Amino acid sequence: MKKKAIPLVLAFVFCLLLPLPARANAAEPPQLSVVVLNPPQGLELSLVFSWEGQEEPVPAEATRLAWEGYYLFRPFNFPGFWEGSSSPQDMAVALLVETPEESFTLPLDTQFLNQDTGAYYNNLCVLDLQSRALTAGQPWWRQPLLVFLRVALTLLLEGIVFFLFGYRQKRSWILFFLVNGLTQLFVNLLLLNFVGALGNLYSAKLAFWFLYLPMEILVILLELFLFCPMLKEKKRWNAVLYTIAANLCSWLLGGALLAYLPI
Structure with a gap:
């Protein structure tokens, strides 16, 4: 059962990546x-x-x-x-x-x-x-502040999930901050480059489904690859379940931040 957990998760994620027909109609960007x-x-x-x-x-x-x-x-x-x-x-x-x-x-x-x-x-x-x-233009502090807020809120939420899954050792938490800090910073910088300032005002749904969601799926795969062999405080299946649960919470939080927090 344990050996089948990771292939099943990967198969599920692969299904989410399959292309689906979609239609989009966005308002003309502002001049x-x-x-x-x-x-x-x-x-x-x-x-x-x-x-x-x-x-x-x-x-x-x-x-x-x-x-x-x-x-x-x-x-x-x-x-x-x-x-x-x-x-x-x-x-x-x-x-x-x-x-x-x-x-x-x-x-x-x-x-x-x-x-x-x-x-x-x-x-x-x-x-x-x-x-x-x-x-x-915009104040120099605007984008660093927004990226910091999104990363900090995501790490706080995923940290709560990490704690609830029973991880207490210092080594586990160092790995948590290294992996999640880098992946969330990567996601937010990509959002900033591809969506652009003010993009969430008229393309939040498109950004969520066609950019943020695929990136989060890639993050799940990357974190499974890193956490499963390196997070040794508990059994491997526990790391798999944590990674999926934490990223589902992060996915929901990210969608809310796209809608209610500036980009």
């Missing part, structure tokens, strides 16, 4: 994405397009994840006289910021809007309400 840290209640952002006496405001699609507010401007909402790189040279664009207490505008370089959506998909603009400044 401009503005992030506001801890946005106040009632904050509204709009792009105001002006050309030859015409003025047309375009409100942002607003949403929030954790401490970040996201304000997305999609091309299909832009006025008719905006035509990407062929837009009139004298067209002016401003970002209108409105709160219940105040409102102000920030001039916007139209070059921001002339980039392809694919290029701007991975760009962030951060709006600082106190200094009234719009900065391209």
